[in-house]
Amino acid sequence: MPVALLALAISAFAIGTTEFVIMGLLPEVAADFGVSIPAAGLLITGYALGVVVGGPVLTAVGSKLPRKTILVSLMVLFIAGNLFSALAETYGLLMTGRVVAALAHGAFFGVGSVVAADLVAPERRASAIALMFTGLTMANVLGVPLGTALGQQLGWRSTFWAVTVLGVLGLIGILALVPRTQAAPGGGLRGELAVFRIPQVWLALAMTTLGFGGVFASFTYIAPMMTQVAGFAGGTVTWLLVLFGAGLFVGNLLGGRAADRALMPSLYVILAVLAAVLFTFTFTAHSQLGSVLTIAVFGIAGFATVAPLQMRVLTKAAGAPALASAANVAAFNLGNAGGAWLGGLAIENGLGYTAPNWIGGTLTVAGLAVALFSGWLDRRGRATIDTASIEPATALAR
DSSP states (O other), X not given: OOTHHHHHHHHHHHHHHHHHGGGGGHHHHXXXXXXXXXXXHHHHHHHHHHHHHHHHHHHHHTTTSOHHHHHHHHHHHXXXXXXXXXXXXXXXXXXXXXXXXXXXXXXXXXXXXXXXXXXXXXGGHHHHHHHHHHHHHHIIIIIHHHHHHHHHHHXXXXXXXXXXXXHHHHHHHHHHHSOTTOOOOSSHHHHHHHGGGOHHHHXXXXXXXXXXXXXXXXXXXXXXXXXXXXXXXXXXXXHHHHHHHHHHHHXXXXXXXXXXXXXXXXXXXXXXXXXXXXHHHHHHTTSHHHHHHHHHHHHHHHHTTHHHHHHHHHHHTTTSHHHHHHHHHHHHHHHHHHHHHHHHHHHHTTOOTXXXXXXXXXXXXXXXXHHHHHHHHHHHHHHHHHHHHHHHHHHHHX
């Protein structure tokens, strides 16, 4: 694989760390600014909204620029947001820094997916995308635990300083390693927007929202599920999250390889397995051994969806993929927020801490149904083309 993918992975690691590490630093942030934990938790919500809005908007604004130039600009914006966060003297300024960093997130992964795919042969494009997203999975395995520990020992600002340094390393890597010959989008903003007239693009976005919504409906509440239902001590949850993160790493690579071999069949299988795991988790959550095994498989199945879902959008928006790819990253985050909200709604209504698994499984089944329908449209379209090519020959024979 091209060494330029390493630069993209380092940048993805920095972005993933800054997105998730705040979860472990909420008590420190709340105490420093004199706000409640729920108020500090809005820093997570603000970031998610920044991703959803920033990805499509910034990609559209930069639609006529070379993709390397876009990536460099986005990393500068990301670095500025984290630097602003590290220096923030008030809660409002910290929220501003978080949103600024988040604006770069969606566009980076959207444009970065296109760049990664263009760096390799067509039959290895999904694997290349998966390698870029490896940085995001490693952020969960290493970046978040280490960033949390650093912030707890030296203050939460030290974590943002560290992420700023990581962002600078990613920026240097992009400048040095990503080829300058990377083609600029050909159709400009009008060409990028045109892809949203394609029904299959919307179906791909729906797959992402529902499929990944299923992951976060369950994962968001994994800590209380493990302590209140499985009976683990609070300190054990960190290691369970590391296990989940290791599963994400493995699943991401497996999903990329599977998508390179057979994209839609891989999506069918992965979404079906993910739904089965989530439904099963409702029962295995009552057993510590069962929980450990399920969490490992859950991580693998959950992130095995990422490269295939991103590749599906790129395939259906081949003429102008950057904006559609960024919209798909926004769909991931929309699924995160929606799944977490539905899972929390189930708990608030007294259905118990395992209820989010049923919610997640149902959302994933809905995503699978959309995938099957999208695949059926593909097959029907090919059959129509084949019939059209046969009919003239039949007419001549008559």
